[in-house]
Amino acid sequence: MPTTLTLPKWVDLHTHFRQGENVRHYIADHLAMGCSGALAMPNTKPPVSRVKGPKTETAWSIEAYRDDLLSAGADAFEQLITPLYLTRETTPTMIVEGATSGLLQAAKYYPPHGTTNSEHGVPMEEWIGSDVLRAMEDNNVTLCIHGEQHALTGPDYFDLSQTAESYFYFNRMPKVLAAHPNLRIVCEHITTEAAARFVSESPPHVGATITPQHLLYTVGHLVQGLRYHLYCLPLVKFQRDRAALRAAVTEPGQEKFFAGTDSAPHTDKMTECGCAAGCYTGGCAPQLYAMAFEEAGANLESDGGSAAFTRFLSTNGPTFYGFDPSEETFTLVKEPSQTEIRETAEGPVTPLPSGLGIDLTWSLQS
Numbered sequence: 001m002p003t004t005l006t007l008p009k010w011v012d013l014h015t016h017f018r019q020g021e022n023v024r025h026y027i028a029d030h031l032a033m034g035c036s037g038a039l040a041m042p043n044t045k046p047p048v049s050r051v052k053g054p055k056t057e058t059a060w061s062i063e064a065y066r067d068d069l070l071s072a073g074a075d076a077f078e079q080l081i082t083p084l085y086l087t088r089e090t091t092p093t094m095i096v097e098g099a100t101s102g103l104l105q106a107a108k109y110y111p112p113h114g115t116t117n118s119e120h121g122v123p124m125e126e127w128i129g130s131d132v133l134r135a136m137e138d139n140n141v142t143l144c145i146h147g148e149q150h151a152l153t154g155p156d157y158f159d160l161s162q163t164a165e166s167y168f169y170f171n172r173m174p175k176v177l178a179a180h181p182n183l184r185i186v187c188e189h190i191t192t193e194a195a196a197r198f199v200s201e202s203p204p205h206v207g208a209t210i211t212p213q214h215l216l217y218t219v220g221h222l223v224q225g226l227r228y229h230l231y232c233l234p235l236v237k238f239q240r241d242r243a244a245l246r247a248a249v250t251e252p253g254q255e256k257f258f259a260g261t262d263s264a265p266h267t268d269k270m271t272e273c274g275c276a277a278g279c280y281t282g283g284c285a286p287q288l289y290a291m292a293f294e295e296a297g298a299n300l301e302s303d304g305g306s307a308a309f310t311r312f313l314s315t316n317g318p319t320f321y322g323f324d325p326s327e328e329t330f331t332l333v334k335e336p337s338q339t340e341i342r343e344t345a346e347g348p349v350t351p352l353p354s355g356l357g358i359d360l361t362w363s364l365q366s
């Protein structure tokens with residue numbers, strides 16, 4: 001009999017469901033991989049940059065976007081968090097009213113032009129000490145941060161001694177914490193030793209999500225053969241960074257690090273002069289996370305190993321966001337499985353393992 005691992009259903013605390021016809025496919029893939037909830041990122045077209053009101057040509061509201069997600073299958077989730085995209089339109093009043101109405105639980109910082117659909121972002125330098133972040137701090141609204149310094153180029157952007165992420169965690173985040181000591185913060189999809197250390201050394205209300213690809217791979221995997229399905233932002237990094245992430249997630253009893261896949265479907269991955277950033281892990285993230293834990297040395301058949309995995313995947317995230325973990329379960333089986341390219345009316349969506357030509361060593365029990 002193969003090993004099985006039965007876990008509480010989990011909440012993907014960082015994912016992209018996008019907009020339009022394909023949303024229902026992406027939500028279905030999340031439900032199929034044991035998700036009891038999701039935090040659906042607001043870098044849609046148009047962005048989710050208002051709290052209430054109908055969708056317009058330039059903005060979605062949390063209220064309207066939630067309705068669309070719920071009618072595309074998200075009503076099957078126990079939890080659905082839909083953060084506000086912080087833009088030049090965001091006001092402190094919006095934050096207070098949003099929090100009071102219950103619609104606003106989190107808001108997302110995007111570095112301007114730093115990643116997919118991030119052109120509405122406002123530099124972190126301008127948010128530090130602002131009334132918007134103060135209102136978030138006072139109303140218990142979580143700040144989700146894409147932690148990369150915008151506008152860096154060449155070796156300042158990515159080199160052995162510095163990346164846009166390490167720069168941001170060394171130079172910007174200490175100032176955010178100093179100006180907003182009570183602000184709840186999730187450092188999203190962290191990839192570096194610098195970010196892992198920052199989160200570990202920060203107070204308990206600062207946590208982090210980590211993706212499967214950043215636990216599994218390094219930049220060598222990306223550049224050997226230019227495996228563009230592994231191209232996401234922040235980029236996969238170096239061995240010492242991956243080792244720091246692996247140590248953070250497997251540390252017994254840790255409460256700060258939790259699952260957030262950054263699953264980011266692209267139907268046009270190759271563009272005319274480059275590549276869209278994002279790895280699609282809908283349908284296969286728990287299997288990839290299990291593989292990553294094993295590569296990190298965790299024995300998922302032992303009590304200690306499975307406890308660490310359960311914390312990271314199923315319980316830390318809900319606890320951080322202030323709700324109970326799911327009482328329902330799903331089961332992983334230590335048996336090889338494969339992913340398939342999903343054909344959609346908008347084009348094919350290639351899950352990361354198919355893009356890399358690898359099989360999973362775990363499967364979902366059907």
Ligand code: DOR
Nearest residue numbers: 115116232233264277278
């Ligand atoms: O790789 C990424 N893809 N990183 C992001 O920050 C955004 C995401 C997307 O929306 O495609």
Ligand code: ZN
Nearest residue numbers: 014016041262
């Ligand atoms: Zn993302």
